[in-house]
Amino acid sequence: xxxxxxxxxxxxxxxxxxxxxxxxxxxxxxxxxxxxxxxxxxxxxxxxxxxxxxxxxxxxxxxxxxxxxxxxxxxxxxxxxxxxxxxxxxxxxxxxxxxxxxxxxxxxxxxxxxxxxxxxxxxxxxxxxxxxxxxxxxxxxxxxxxxxxxxxxxxxxxxxxxxxxxxxxxxxxxxxxxxxxxxxxxxx
Amino acid sequence: xxxxxxxxxxxxxxxxxxxxxxxxxxxxxxxxxxxxxxxxxxxxxxxxxxxxxxxxxxxxxxxxxxxxxxxxxxxxxxxxxxxxxxxxxxxxxxxxxxxxxxxxxxxxxxxxxxxxxxxxxxxxxxxxxxxxxxxxxxxxxxxxxxxxxxxxxxxxxxxxxxxxxxxxxxxxxxxxxxxxxxxxxxxxxxxxxxxxxxxxxxxxxxxxxxxxxxxxxxxxxxxxxxxxxxxxxxxxxxxxxxxxxxxxxxxxxxxxxxxxxxxxxxxxxxxxxxxxxxxxxxxxxxxxxxxxxxxxxxxxxxxxxxxxxxxxxxxxx
Numbered sequence: 345x346x347x348x349x350x351x352x353x354x355x356x357x358x359x360x361x362x363x364x365x366x367x368x369x370x371x372x373x374x375x376x377x378x379x380x381x382x383x384x385x386x387x388x389x390x391x392x393x394x395x396x397x398x399x400x401x402x403x404x405x406x407x408x409x410x411x412x413x414x415x416x417x418x419x420x421x422x423x424x425x426x427x428x429x430x431x432x433x434x435x436x437x438x439x440x441x442x443x444x445x446x447x448x449x450x451x452x453x454x455x456x457x458x459x460x461x462x463x464x465x466x467x468x469x470x471x472x473x474x475x476x477x478x479x480x481x482x483x484x485x486x487x488x489x490x491x492x493x494x495x496x497x498x499x500x501x502x503x504x505x506x507x508x509x510x511x512x513x514x515x516x517x518x519x520x521x522x523x524x525x526x527x528x529x530x531x532x
Numbered sequence: 533x534x535x536x537x538x539x540x541x542x543x544x545x546x547x548x549x550x551x552x553x554x555x556x557x558x559x560x561x562x563x564x565x566x567x568x569x570x571x572x573x574x575x576x577x578x579x580x581x582x583x584x585x586x587x588x589x590x591x592x593x594x595x596x597x598x599x600x601x602x603x604x605x606x607x608x609x610x611x612x613x614x615x616x617x618x619x620x621x622x623x624x625x626x627x628x629x630x631x632x633x634x635x636x637x638x639x640x641x642x643x644x645x646x647x648x649x650x651x652x653x654x655x656x657x658x659x660x661x662x663x664x665x666x667x668x669x670x671x672x673x674x675x676x677x678x679x680x681x682x683x684x685x686x687x688x689x690x691x692x693x694x695x696x697x698x699x700x701x702x703x704x705x706x707x708x709x710x711x712x713x714x715x716x717x718x719x720x721x722x723x724x725x726x727x728x729x730x731x732x733x734x735x736x737x738x739x740x741x742x743x744x745x746x747x748x749x750x751x752x753x754x755x756x757x758x759x760x761x762x763x764x765x766x767x768x769x770x771x772x773x774x775x776x777x778x779x780x781x782x783x784x785x786x787x788x789x790x791x792x793x794x795x796x797x798x799x800x801x802x803x804x805x806x807x808x809x810x811x812x813x814x815x816x817x818x819x820x821x822x823x824x825x826x827x828x829x830x831x832x833x834x835x836x837x838x839x840x841x842x843x844x845x846x847x848x849x
Contacts, residue, residue, distance in 0.1 A: 382635060409831035463621075477636035480780070485638075532730075 564588030599705025
């Protein structure tokens with residue numbers, strides 16, 4: 345009776361341990377999904393704001409039609425993006441196009457003084473920040489999820505239930521990666 | 533300070549809240565016990581029950597429970613904080629940076645309050661992240677730019693995330709209760725001396741205990757405050773660091789602290805009992821800018837210069 349009882353206790357302990365590990369992974373996976381949804385909400389907000397912004401500034405920035413077209417094009421590409429990597433790349437391009445627009449708008453004092461534009465700019469700034477904070481949060485939680493899956497003993501459970509590592513939201517855009525070239529030669 | 537992750541930090545704070553409440557309960561019991569022995573002659577043919585001990589314990593337990601439930605609203609109303617209107621364009625930036633920080637920390641949005649006071653300051657309160665309130669002064673909104681305000685809100689959100697707010701709110705309420713009880717104790721203590729001379733039933737050991745008891749009553753409010761301050765000072769460094777982790781922009785918080793420090797006038801709306809909850813000392817005491825033994829004991833906040841230096845060093849790492 346003794347060894348048998350010992351075996352039963354041992355099996356029960358193993359079983360409880362597997363359940364605990366499994367639940368930990370499920371919790372993390374849901375947090376990752378939720379983190380991604382947060383990014384999604386903010387991206388949608390940005391996509392909704394951009395046509396509004398472009399229409400408002402069009403009248404003031406008639407000489408910058410090309411920049412405005414680029415923003416619209418990048419926005420439309422981002423709306424139709426699928427998957428984490430694709431979305432990350434296209435959103436990166438949109439961020440680049442928007443920052444060019446904001447840099448150019450510095451040349452138009454009447455534009456900057458417009459209350460409507462100021463409000464839109466604050467909204468867009470906040471949305472941009474929210475996207476990057478949501479991305480930061482998502483990447484942190486996705487990293488935690490991946491570590492839990494890849495380290496022992498999580499890797500056994502993850503293998504048993506066929507878990508896959510989540511993609512990180514990386515900045516793919518060339519302009520954000522590039523090292524800026526600085527020209528210090530004196531002009532004559 | 534050893535590096536601890538956020539979950540260990542939270543459970544450490546919850547544990548410490550319980551320990552602090554336990555310490556206060558012991559103290560309340562001690563106060564009541566003294567009453568029972570010296571005034572009601574408990575165990576010497578006087579009252580059959582330790583009435584005062586029970587009353588004091590109940591009072592202590594009740595104020596701890598009450599502070600957990602109502603501490604936040606008491607603190608807010610005592611500093612004249614007003615819940616902001618969700619549609620007021622004046623507070624658009626404040627709402628936006630708070631939303632940003634709630635996304636970065638993964639916490640629910642706190643309720644936002646504004647205190648009509650020209651001196652820049654801010655604090656957070658509430659019993660848990662689901663019932664958190666963040667209050668800022670009008671002066672803070674006026675003097676800081678967007679990034680600096682974001683840094684301050686990130687600092688406050690870290691207090692929320694670490695459960696500092698629960699700890700601080702309970703400590704604030706209990707310090708108040710200790711002051712009240714010890715006042716009561718002292719007043720009746722004076723009256724008790726007269727009675728003591730008539731009685732010959734107590735030996736020298738009893739007299740010694742009585743003296744110790746009196747000393748405890750006299751020192752209690754001071755000790756309670758020192759405890760509150762010690763708890764507060766550690767929290768500030770930690771909230772600075774984890775706030776910087778949220779914004780990834782420690783320099784903005786550093787320059788916010790510089791501006792808050794440069795505004796010399798004290799924040800009049802914020803009462804003494806709430807001082808340890810604020811981002812910078814609202815009373816403008818000199819001691820918080822000094823280092824050394826006395827500052828370590830009596831300052832509610834670490835020296836701002838040191839905090840700014842630490843934040844800058846995070847930026848260049």
